[in-house]
Amino acid sequence: MTNIYIYCLFDEEDTxxxxxxxxxxxxxxxxxxxxxxxxxVYMETPRGMMQPSLxxxxxxxxxxxxxxxxxxxxxxxxxxIKTRIKE
Numbered sequence: 001m002t003n004i005y006i007y008c009l010f011d012e013e014d015t016x017x018x019x020x021x022x023x024x025x026x027x028x029x030x031x032x033x034x035x036x037x038x039x040x041v042y043m044e045t046p047r048g049m050m051q052p053s054l055x056x057x058x059x060x061x062x063x064x065x066x067x068x069x070x071x072x073x074x075x076x077x078x079x080x081i082k083t084r085i086k087e
Contacts, residue, residue, distance in 0.1 A: 004085040005065070009033075012077035023061070027054050030071045030078040039074035 007026040009017040011033065020026040031052060035041055043052035045060045052071055060069055061082045071078040 006083055006085060008081045008083065010079040010081070012075070014079075023058055024054060026080055027052070027057050030080055034071055034073045034076040034078045036076065037074050041071060041073045044070040044072060 004021070007020045007023060009020065009026055009030055011017060017033065018026075018029065020029075031041060041052055042049050043056060045056070046067070047060070049072075050056060057069060057080075061067060065082060065084055068079055068081045071080070
């Protein structure tokens with residue numbers, strides 16, 4: 001049985017924006033979706049708030065499933081949920 005991991009992207013109103021198989025692509029789209037104002041972008045993980053980076057996102061999702069990470073900038077929020085397709 002093969003595990004296929006997917007990443008779902010939502011905004012602050014829980015509007016679905018897409019499903020991705022690439023962590024790099026979902027990170028890029030989440031940053032571009034919320035980086036509209038003058039506020040800085042921060043990443044909220046189960047370990048706390050930190051600067052967003054692809055490396056940090058990859059390490060947060062490594063070895064776990066059904067985890068949510070939020071990107072915040074002012075009032076704008078992007079949510080990334082890692083899950084898997086079950087066969």
